[in-house]
C-alpha cells in the first residue's frame with residue numbers, strides 16, 4: 001500500500017492544477033473516506049494532516065471514532081436509515097445525505113445540537129442513486145424552516161457511473177447552479193455555501209466545477 005502522505009501530495013497537486021485550469025478560487029477540504037480501511041490506516045491519514053474523515057456505516061464510524069475521537073471532523077457520507085439516526089447523530093460533524101422529511105424529523109428529535117447537513121441531490125436521475133430529484137431540492141429546503149437542529153451547509157451529489165466526462169461535468173455544474181438558487185432564498189438556516197462532490201475518479205472535474213468538499217477513498221487511503 002502506498003503511503004498516504006505520497007497519495008495526498010499527488011492529489012493536492014491535481015487539485016491545484018484543476019483550480020488553475022478553471023480559475024477557481026474556492027477553498028477545498030479533502031475528506032478521507034475510510035470506509036474500506038482499518039482504524040490504523042485512518043490514523044495514518046491524520047498523521048498526514050488530513051483532519052476530515054468520512055464513513056458510510058454507523059458501525060464503521062463509531063469504531064473509528066472510538067480510537068480517533070476528536071482528532072478528526074466526522075462526516076457521515078452514506079444513506080442513513082431513520083432508525084439508525086440515534087446511533088450516530090451526536091457523533092458526527094457533518095451529514096452528507098439528508099434526502100427526506102422523515103430523516104429531518106428524526107434528526108430534530110435525536111440531535112442534542114445543530115447538525116451541519118448537506119442535502120443530497122440525485123442530479124443524474126440514475127435509479128440506483130439516493131437523493132432528491134433536482135426539481136425537489138428547493139421546496140424540500142424551504143420546508144425545513146420548522147427545524148431547530150438542522151443547518152443546511154450545502155448540497156451533495158454523486159456522479160453517474162460513466163467515463164463520459166461531459167456527462168459528469170454537467171451533473172456537477174447543475175449541482176452548483178442549484179446551490180446558487182438555494183443561496184438566493186436567503187434562508188437563515190440554509191446558508192448553503194458548500195458543494196460536496198467529487199470522488200477518486202472524478203474529483204478534478206468536481207473541483208473545476210466548484211466543489212468545496214471532495215470525498216476521496218481509493219486514491220488516498222485505498
Ligand SMILES: *Cc1c(COP(=O)(O)O)cnc(C)c1O
Nearest residue numbers: 033056077199200215216217218
Ligand atoms: C465510498 C464513497 C466515496 C469515496 O469513493 P472512492 O471512489 O473510493 O474515492 C465518496 N462518497 C461516497 C458517498 C462514498 O460512498
